[in-house]
Amino acid sequence: MRYILLALLVGVGVTNLANVCTTVYLHRGLSHRAITFSKPTHAVFKILIWLSAGIKVREWVAVHRKHHAHTDTPDDPHSPAISGWKTVQIKNLAMYRKAAHDQVNVDKYAKDLAPTKWDRYLFDYSALGLLLGAALLMLLFGWRVGLLAAFIHVNYYLAGSAAVNAIGHHFGRRPYANSGTNLQWLAFVTAGEGLHNNHHAAPTSAKLAHRWYEIDPGWFVIKPLTWMRLAKVRLSELRLAPSQTPNTPANAA
Ligand SMILES: [Zn+2]
Ligand SMILES: [Zn+2]
Numbered sequence: 001m002r003y004i005l006l007a008l009l010v011g012v013g014v015t016n017l018a019n020v021c022t023t024v025y026l027h028r029g030l031s032h033r034a035i036t037f038s039k040p041t042h043a044v045f046k047i048l049i050w051l052s053a054g055i056k057v058r059e060w061v062a063v064h065r066k067h068h069a070h071t072d073t074p075d076d077p078h079s080p081a082i083s084g085w086k087t088v089q090i091k092n093l094a095m096y097r098k099a100a101h102d103q104v105n106v107d108k109y110a111k112d113l114a115p116t117k118w119d120r121y122l123f124d125y126s127a128l129g130l131l132l133g134a135a136l137l138m139l140l141f142g143w144r145v146g147l148l149a150a151f152i153h154v155n156y157y158l159a160g161s162a163a164v165n166a167i168g169h170h171f172g173r174r175p176y177a178n179s180g181t182n183l184q185w186l187a188f189v190t191a192g193e194g195l196h197n198n199h200h201a202a203p204t205s206a207k208l209a210h211r212w213y214e215i216d217p218g219w220f221v222i223k224p225l226t227w228m229r230l231a232k233v234r235l236s237e238l239r240l241a242p243s244q245t246p247n248t249p250a251n252a253a
Contacts, residue, residue: 011152054126092162
């Protein structure tokens with residue numbers, strides 16, 4: 001029984017780490033350039049996202065930028081308005097893969113992230129990253145705990161990522177005029193991504209909490225990184241996209 005509890009703790013811990021890498025590095029950093037990173041920070045994030053999610057960064061960035069460029073149109077890779085939120089929740093991975101494997105799409109939306117030598121020889125092998133990640137867990141915690149933790153992590157990470165695209169465009173508050181929604185509970189389990197209405201309103205802002213009562217866990221990672229000069233936040237102020245007017249007065253502090 002104790003090994004199940006330990007596996008649960010390790011699995012949830014790994015997902016939280018992967019969620020931080022996803023929101024801080026892939027999303028706010030590479031996709032929207034709201035944060036820039038020092039070279040070593042960049043390398044650490046890239047290794048962690050490869051081991052924990054097997055993601056090719058240029059593919060993730062391309063799919064996500066396409067989502068912003070075509071939100072809620074037939075060209076949106078994962079739109080609950082077009083496909084229904086349940087379909088996006090269940091098929092998010094398949095929808096992601098379809099857009100990620102479209103080379104025309106990747107070339108168009110991730111021009112700035114052309115594959116490097118490291119990508120070609122190492123990071124483009126997603127399955128290798130995932131296998132090494134699982135092997136590392138088994139080495140650290142024993143095969144039984146490691147394997148179960150990896151299983152828990154994969155399910156939690158996939159469900160959380162799907163929820164941002166599905167639930168985060170369907171249920172919740174919409175303080176700004178866009179289809180994303182704010183759900184604090186979802187933000188807690190996705191390192192801040194659940195404040196998705198705020199994000200669509202101000203995509204270039206590194207901080208996703210716009211009001212005093214909103215909590216963005218990702219921001220609590222970004223801040224110490226900036227103190228240590230490992231990362232730099234591009235905009236010090238909240239900058240709303242031109243089309244975005246608050247539906248209710250917002251305190252941007
Ligand atoms: Zn969205
Ligand atoms: Zn975004």
